Amino acid sequence: MTTSRIDTLVILGAGGDLASRLLLPGLASLLASSRGSNIQLIGVDRDPLTAAAWGRRIGTAFAGVESQLSDRVRDSSLYLQADVTDAEALARVFAAAKGRIALYFALPPAVTVLACRTLATMPIPDGTVLAVEKPFGTDFESARALNRLLQTLVPEEQVFRVDHFLGKSTVINLLGLRFANRIFEPLLSAQNVAHVEINFEEELALEGRAGYYDRAGALVDMIQSHLLLVLALATMEPPATVASEDLRGSMAQVLRATRAWKKDGTESRRARYTAGKIGRRKLPAYTNEAGVDRVRGTETLAEMTVAVDNWRWAGVPFVLRSGKAIGEPRQEIVFTFRDVPHLPTGFHGPSRQAQLRIGLQPATMSLDLVTNGRDDPFDLECDTLDAEFGPSELSAYGEVLAELLDGDPTLSVRGDIAEECWRIVEPVLAAWRADRVPLDAYPAGSRGPRSWH
Ligand code: BG6
Numbered sequence: 001m002t003t004s005r006i007d008t009l010v011i012l013g014a015g016g017d018l019a020s021r022l023l024l025p026g027l028a029s030l031l032a033s034s035r036g037s038n039i040q041l042i043g044v045d046r047d048p049l050t051a052a053a054w055g056r057r058i059g060t061a062f063a064g065v066e067s068q069l070s071d072r073v074r075d076s077s078l079y080l081q082a083d084v085t086d087a088e089a090l091a092r093v094f095a096a097a098k099g100r101i102a103l104y105f106a107l108p109p110a111v112t113v114l115a116c117r118t119l120a121t122m123p124i125p126d127g128t129v130l131a132v133e134k135p136f137g138t139d140f141e142s143a144r145a146l147n148r149l150l151q152t153l154v155p156e157e158q159v160f161r162v163d164h165f166l167g168k169s170t171v172i173n174l175l176g177l178r179f180a181n182r183i184f185e186p187l188l189s190a191q192n193v194a195h196v197e198i199n200f201e202e203e204l205a206l207e208g209r210a211g212y213y214d215r216a217g218a219l220v221d222m223i224q225s226h227l228l229l230v231l232a233l234a235t236m237e238p239p240a241t242v243a244s245e246d247l248r249g250s251m252a253q254v255l256r257a258t259r260a261w262k263k264d265g266t267e268s269r270r271a272r273y274t275a276g277k278i279g280r281r282k283l284p285a286y287t288n289e290a291g292v293d294r295v296r297g298t299e300t301l302a303e304m305t306v307a308v309d310n311w312r313w314a315g316v317p318f319v320l321r322s323g324k325a326i327g328e329p330r331q332e333i334v335f336t337f338r339d340v341p342h343l344p345t346g347f348h349g350p351s352r353q354a355q356l357r358i359g360l361q362p363a364t365m366s367l368d369l370v371t372n373g374r375d376d377p378f379d380l381e382c383d384t385l386d387a388e389f390g391p392s393e394l395s396a397y398g399e400v401l402a403e404l405l406d407g408d409p410t411l412s413v414r415g416d417i418a419e420e421c422w423r424i425v426e427p428v429l430a431a432w433r434a435d436r437v438p439l440d441a442y443p444a445g446s447r448g449p450r451s452w453h
Contacts, residue, residue: 004100004127004407005100005405005406005407006039006099006100006101006102006129006404006405006406006407007038007039007040007097007098007099007100007101008039008040008041008042008097008098008099008100008101008102009027009039009040009041009042009102009104009404009405010042010044010093010097010101010102010103010104011023011041011042011043011044011104011106012044012045012084012103012104012105012106012107012115013044013045013084013105013106013107013111014043014044014045014054014079014106015043015045015046015047015049016045016106016107018106018133019043019106020057020060020061022164022397023104023106023397023401024057024058024061024062025061025395025397026395026396026397026398026400026401027039027041027061027062027073027398027401028061028062028063028064028065028070028398029393029394029395029397029398030394030398030401030402030405031062031065031066031069031070031073032064032065032066032069032393033393033394033398034069035402035405036073036401036402036405037069037072037073038072039073039405040076040077040078040097040098040099041058041073041074041076041077041078042077042078042079042080042093042096042097043057043077043078043079043080044079044080044081044082044084044093045079045081045082046081046082046083046084047081048081049079049081050079051078051079053079054077054078054079055074055077058070058073058074058077059074062074078096080092080093080096084107084111084114084115084118085111085114085115085117085118086118087118087121087122090115090118090119090122091122094124094125097125100125100127100128100129100407101125101127101128101129102128102129102130102131102160102404102405103128103129103130103131104131104404105130105131105132105133106133107133108212109135109136109137109138112132112133113146113149116130116146116149116150116153117149119153120149120152120153124153124154127158127407128154128158129154129158129159129160129404129407130150130153130154130158130159130160131160131162131404131412132146132150132159132160132161132162133162134161134162134163134225135216135220135221135224135225136161136225136413136418137418137422138215138220139422139426139429140419140422140423140426143418143419143422144419147415147418147419150415151415156409156414156415157244157409158409159409159412159415160403160404160409160412161412161413161414161415161418162400162404162412162413163225163226163229163400163412163413164396164397164400165225165226165229165230165396166229166400166411166412166413167394167395167396167397167398167399167400167403167411168360168361168396168399169363169389169391169392169394169396169399170358170359170360170361170363170389171229171230171233171360172399173363173389174230174233174234174333174358175233175242175247177358177365178234178238179238179239184356185238187335187337187356188234188235188312188335189312189313190312190313190314190315190316191338192337192338193316193335193336193337193338194316194336194337194338194353195316195317195318195319195336196234196316196317196318196319196333196334196335196336197318197319197320197321197332197333197334197336198227198230198231198234198318198319198320198321198332198333198334199321199322199330199331199332199333199334200222200226200227200321200322200331200360201301201321201322201323201326201329201330201331201448202322202323202324202325202326202329202331203278203279203325203326203327203329204324204325205273205278205283205286205289205300205324205325205444206286206289206292206300206324208290208291210289210290210291210292211291213298214291214292214293214296214298215296215298216298217270217298217299217300217302218270218299218300218301218302218322218323218324219270219299219302219304219425219428219429219432220425220429221322222302222322223302223304223320223321223322223425224421224422224424224425225413225421226322227320227322228255228258228320228420228421228424228425229251229413229417229421230333230360231254231255231258231306231308231318231320232250232251232252232254232255232258232417233251234333234358235254235258235308235312235313235318236250236251236253236254237250237253237254237312238250242410243410244408244409244410244412247410248409248410248414248417251414251417252414252416252417252420254308254310255417255420255421255424256420257308257309257310257313258306258307258308258309258420258424259306259307259309259424260304260305260306260307260424260425260427260428261304261305261306261307261317262305262427263427264427264431264436265304265426265427265428265429265430265431265432265436265437266431266436266437267304267305268302268303268304268305268428268431268432268437269301269302269303269437269440269452270299270301270302270303270432270437270438270439270440271299271300271301271323271439271440271441271442271448271449271452272286272287272297272298272299272300272301272439272440272441272442273285273286273300273301273324273325273441273442273443273444274286274441274442274443274444275288275443275444276325276443276444276445276446277444277445278325278327278444278445279445283325283444283445285444286298286300286325286444297439299432299439300323300324300325301321301322301323301324301326301442301448301449302321302322302323303319303320303321303452304319304320304425304428305317305318305319305320306318306320306424323448325444325445326445326446326447326448327445327446327447328447331359331360331361332357332358332359332360333357333358333360334355334356334357334358335355335356335357336353336354336355337353337354337355337356338353339353346378347378347380348376348378348379348380349373349379349380349381350370350380350381350382351381351382352382354367354368354369354370354382355367355368356368362388362391363388363389363390363391364386364387364388364389365386365387365389366384366385366386366387367384367385368382368383368384368385369382369383369384369385370382370383371383399411400412440452
């Protein structure tokens with residue numbers, strides 16, 4: 001496998017929102033930690049942009065980074081006006097690049113496919129890494145077709161399917177917590193765990209992203225991609241190493257064992273926000289947001305239950321939930337433990353089951369311990385041990401970019417994993433399309449539909 005460093009990062013779609021909101025700031029966070037300063041950056045887009053305007057765009061993203069480092073990257077950077085679906089234009093991009101190239105498709109999915117088809121007709125410099133953003137396909141079949149197309153271009157190790165959740169320090173922390181401690185791993189199995197929730201609720205609403213989100217919805221935007229990967233890391237068997245083959249192999253193995261709880265996809269819920277308020281911010285109903293087509297019935301809050309059919313997890317329901325415009329949002333993995341096999345007679349309680357909660361944002365952990373009550377020692381209570389983890393130096397995008405620039409695919413989604421994630425959600429998508437699950441409503445700023453609590 002080639003894992004040598006990348007010399008040139010080409011951003012296709014450099015004028016877009018993704019480049020300015022996430023990629024360039026991600027690169028800035030890398031530079032701030034003194035990495036990536038030798039990279040040559042090439043921005044490519046359809047619109048004309050002067051070198052000075054491109055330099056200013058980079059400068060804005062790099063504000064706060066030590067100037068010597070950011071100046072070096074900015075001064076060696078180029079902007080090329082080009083149609084990424086045109087072979088001659090792409091050949092010009094390759095000719096301008098130095099050494100080993102990463103081609104980052106910061107483009108709408110349909111344009112990415114067209115650009116890949118163009119690449120299939122031309123020589124691609126050896127070692128080129130292709131970085132593809134989510135959504136990776138729009139269903140199982142299209143994800144498979146995209147994988148087949150990518151396979152004709154470069155080897156799998158050179159395809160980097162970006163999912164920034166794999167770069168979140170808390171998500172990576174899950175591996176350390178599980179596999180570098182003796183106390184958690186033996187407990188995490190059906191023998192001890194009654195059910196698991198993986199929650200990623202947000203206060204953020206549509207934020208002007210109707211063009212993409214109204215076709216995706218919460219299930220595809222968050223559960224199909226990010227939360228199933230978190231599930232894989234939370235449930236997989238210990239890998240022998242954290243190198244890409246072992247880590248991604250373990251993730252793929254557990255995802256192959258994962259399925260919708262009910263075959264017909266009806267163990268799921270969906271809802272959409274109506275007008276409301278988050279803090280002082282007034283939000284219109286989702287259907288009144290610019291660009292939303294109310295006929296589509298897109299959900300902004302999704303929940304599905306999955307089963308992991310293997311020795312360790314058989315019978316344990318995993319509830320994955322994600323929603324927008326939620327008040328008091330929770331972003332955590334919650335393992336709820338079973339009761340002890342026998343509570344010595346004479347003890348009472350505790351009133352709830354003990355939990356291990358791993359906060360995804362902020363990075364926290366809390367573990368309930370059942371202890372004697374203060375008033376009556378035989379009345380048991382839950383006391384909680386809390387821990388906070390220090391923030392990572394790099395943003396999630398910075399972390400993913402660091403791996404990309406190292407030419408290491410460990411934090412990228414392997415092709416078969418992307419396909420499994422689609423397979424798992426398909427029964428739910430089908431049930432929703434056929435209206436077998438009602439679309440509930442909740443006021444923006446609430447904790448979701450009242451009937452869900
Ligand atoms: C993105 C989704 O992938 O992840 C967004 O498209 C979501 O809808 C975001 O808001 C959440 O991730 P983060 O890291 O920004 O909290």
